[in-house]
């Protein structure tokens with residue numbers, strides 16, 4: 520039994536998901552003739568109360584497309600210092616869109632309307648870049664799966680309206696936030712110009728993200744996806760996995776969240792653990808006591824057949840997911856209780 524808690528991207532499609540994929544009707548999606556992709560895009564758009572949606576091979580490409588949609592070279596996007604779009608997309612903002620990132624020192628990856636207001640540039644001052652876009656993450660990745668308070672998002676939206684800025688949501692793990700906070704996708708559809716959501720994380724499909732917006736924006740996104748090389752042919756097999764995931768794998772995220780909290784509760788009792796960060800969804804981040812370091816702890820877990828992620832500076836990340844079953848969870852809890860250095 521190998522237990523992989525490195526990420527929620529390590530899941531493999533279940534037999535039932537594979538069956539749904541195998542039975543999909545497909546066509547050439549570059550000509551918009553794949554019926555399963557067309558259906559999937561429509562379902563996702565409607566779920567968020569938006570006009571249109573577009574299927575992407577990755578969350579990175581969906582986010583990078585959003586940056587391109589809302590900016591021109593020389594402009595800036597306002598985002599948290601730990602944002603995936605800044606930190607984990609290989610400098611794509613500069614590479615693809617020629618823009619800079621105005622970083623905000625947020626709390627667990629989350630920024631406030633007040634912080635956004637402070638950094639918006641005066642468009643009449645020709646020395647400064649144009650602020651064009653605010654991008655936020657929900658849940659936060661490097662921030663440990665933290666969820667925004669929707670009231671704060673409404674305030675940021677108001678600041679965007681007052682300053683003529685677009686508002687993008689990197690919702691790679693929005694599904695987790697919806698479950699943890701008992702929210703509806705339409706509450707986010709109302710607030711954002713564009714939203715990207717991943718299907719290959721908590722929802723367990725092998726590939727795929729979707730970008731959601733109004734018709735005109737998504738028509739422009741189609742051209743940008745083409746430029747980025749993201750036009751796919753008979754990709755309806757992948758969309759079928761997405762439809763299956765929407766029907767079967769959302770409510771069960773509750774289990775992932777429960778297990779993450781149980782892991783955190785045990786970790787808090789261990790003498791070699793310094794601090795366990797707040798756990799709201801499926802990500803657990805904890806630090807170990809000096810002189811012990813994260814790599815030593817990772818090695819010890821590995822000896823026990825458990826893969827985890829040492830993220831540096833004495834910190835470790837565990838992510839629960841669809842393929843992390845109850846028997847594995849019980850083994851990990853037991854192993855943790857006995858673990859010493």
Ligand SMILES: *Cc1c(COP(=O)(O)O)cnc(C)c1O
Nearest residue numbers: 577578579580603656660689691
């Ligand atoms: C995983 C993730 C993405 C997209 O990553 P891909 O590997 O390109 O699918 C985007 N944003 C956040 C916050 C993520 O966690």
